[in-house]
Amino acid sequence: QVQLVQSGAEVKKPGASVKVSCKVSGYTLSELSMHWVRQAPGKGLEWMVTFNPEDGETIYAHKFQGRVTMTEDTSTDTAYMEVSSLKSEDTAVYYCATHQKAVAGYFDYWGQGTLVTVSS
Amino acid sequence: EIVLTQSPDTLSLSPGERATLSCRASQSVSGYLAWYQQKPGQAPRLLIYDASSRATGIPARFSGSGSTTHFILTISSLETEDFAFYYCQQRGNWPITFGQGTRLEIK
Numbered sequence: 001q002v003q004l005v006q007s008g009a010e011v012k013k014p015g016a017s018v019k020v021s022c023k024v025s026g027y028t029l030s031e032l033s034m035h036w037v038r039q040a041p042g043k044g045l046e047w048m049v050t051f052n053p054e055d056g057e058t059i060y061a062h063k064f065q066g067r068v069t070m071t072e073d074t075s076t077d078t079a080y081m082e083v084s085s086l087k088s089e090d091t092a093v094y095y096c097a098t099h100q101k102a103v104a105g106y107f108d109y110w111g112q113g114t115l116v117t118v119s120s
Numbered sequence: 121e122i123v124l125t126q127s128p129d130t131l132s133l134s135p136g137e138r139a140t141l142s143c144r145a146s147q148s149v150s151g152y153l154a155w156y157q158q159k160p161g162q163a164p165r166l167l168i169y170d171a172s173s174r175a176t177g178i179p180a181r182f183s184g185s186g187s188t189t190h191f192i193l194t195i196s197s198l199e200t201e202d203f204a205f206y207y208c209q210q211r212g213n214w215p216i217t218f219g220q221g222t223r224l225e226i227k
Contacts, residue, residue, distance in 0.1 A: 035216075045156075045164065045207055047216040061215045062121075095163055103169045105211030106154040108176070110163035 004111035019082040022096030029077040038092040124219035139195040149212030
């Protein structure tokens with residue numbers, strides 16, 4: 001059973017950066033394809049980025065390319081997602097998510113979410 | 121980018137009734153569509169993947185159907201705990217996209 005535990009809520013000023021972590025247990029990070037999905041207050045779900053360990057490829061949603069960086073520390077089984085040049089529209093709950101091989105491309109394990117608030 | 125349009129935006133039903141939620145894709149996603157349930161303050165929960173396969177631990181009252189551009193999530197007899205938001209998601213083409221959601225509320 002995979003468990004994903006994310007870092008705590010953050011408050012940032014416009015123009016700053018934020019780095020959210022996602023600690024994996026139950027599996028090693030290198031076995032998993034990790035994704036990040038965000039949800040603005042009262043809004044729907046928005047996929048941001050995916051890392052596939054099988055080919056080492058990171059795929060970003062077009063709107064986040066150049067502003068979002070996904071990294072992994074396999075020694076601690078922790079994934080990170082950094083958003084730079086924050087704007088008020090980036091205020092959202094950020095989720096890490098992954099999946100069993102049988103449901104590749106979907107998300108059957110989720111972190112608890114990290115609220116990032118961007119406000120001056 | 122494939123746009124997923126869910127309908128209705130809000131569905132008002134009573135416990136015991138049958139719920140039918142729709143998800144239409146702007147182009148074919150083959151059968152690569154999932155459904156999620158989300159309750160306030162919680163992460164989404166995968167219900168259905170590949171259009172009609174139930175995820176682990178999901179009750180049999182949840183079923184999915186459809187292919188290419190039109191998909192349906194059916195809840196055969198609503199339980200109180202089923203009143204929530206529902207989202208569809210496609211993985212047929214990059215980027216992965218979600219529908220805007222359907223709110224299922226108690227009538």
